[in-house]
Amino acid sequence: MTITTLGSGSSGNGYVLQNETEALIIECGVNYKHAVGALKGNVSKVNGCLVTHSHGDHAGFIKQYAKAFNVYATKGTLEECGIQANTFHYCTTPLFKEFKVGNFVVKAFDTEHDTQEPCGFIIYHEEMGTMLFITDTHHIRYKFNFPINHVFIECNHTDGLVDKSVENGVIPYKVGVRAKATHMSLERCINCLNACDLSKTKNIVLIHISDNNGNSNMFKNKVEMATGKPVYIATKGLVLDLL
Template sequence: MRFALLGSGSEGNALLVQAGRTTLMLDCGFSVNETESRLARLGLQAEQLNGILVTHEHSDHIGGVARLARKFKLPVWMTHGSLLMQRAAFADIAVTELNPHHRIVIGDIEVQPFLVPHDAREPVQYGFSDGARRLGVLTDTGHVTPHIEASLAGCHALVLECNHDEAMLRNGRYPASLKQRVGGRFGHLNNEQAADFLARLDTGCLQHIVAAHLSAHNNTPELAVRALSATLSCAAEEIAVATQETGLDWRVIA
């Protein structure tokens, strides 16, 4: 089982997970041309995808999904709430509505959606498994709930939001309303919230930890890495950072 990110941040997000003969994309916030270019960088073509899962309806996550699915005839999965907010865009696309409390199996990958607190209609994040290994993804959540902790306990790899440094957001250039939204209980995790979550999580099987969805204006990779590595008592080099420009190359979960 392996995973990679095409890009991560407010200008576009997409993640790939691959197991056996199945390759799934999680979100797509890029144009078709940009998505194809980023896939090629990872040695893939869009025709090799088996489908796209959606976390929520914000444009940096869903903006490119309909066009990519339409061009390559890809099935799409999302919650009822997300589809309600995008029904016209997906009118001619095969969309399966997810129950956020039920696992599904797509080819060789078991998918577990779970609800998260974010300012969207019915936002979810996901766990992925090939039966032996688990990848957890947690971004776009304002705080961590017991349900999230239970859903991600014991993962072998974790992609974790470190959106902002609290002081940088507080003292930065954003208007007060946007600061409140980003830092609120339905916004995005800051570095310390992500680290506190890691401290409570069962990380005994963890092989990969990736800091993701970093703000271009209110965070730095160094601050995010420092927070996570301190919690895990590991070297900074053991924390990967997914960037907006290049994402993250393939990581194998052994």
């Protein structure tokens, strides 16, 4: 199983999990044609697409994707996207209840963001084990105390870097306040990871790093030091083997 990052951050998010015969897409915040490219045109193997929340950088192309296959999101997300739940290819994702998308077993949990019913996902497939997918959340209220093989987690900013961006006039004050209140800082990312069972974790991928208030290299080093695990930055085009 591999995962391809189509995009990560406020300009558009998308990830394609795939093997020879099956695929699962996470987020539809980049144009569908990029997903088709990562799939080398083999769209018939896609079992579905999971969406965390309604913001455009995650759900902006939801209608494109839903033309091709089932899209799974919470009722709140679908409503905010102006879509009636459980119509055509739109499936309502229950929270804390496992559901199957092909051979992928998925469970959604609630996150803390400024949209209706945002969520993260625990995704299991026998070829890759368990993956945790967390983005666009102030913090995570849960401890994932079962072995997690792969972690995709938002590491958006530090408060210090946000303050600097505001001071330097790079972002308005209000944007800085919102970033701190709705996205995961390096500190809270590390706290969340430390509350997880990482004994079987093979890789940690930092996603949704802020262009203005983030520092990829510093975040990678800090998370590596805190966890002792290999850490990657989700950049456009990154392909990782999830063995």
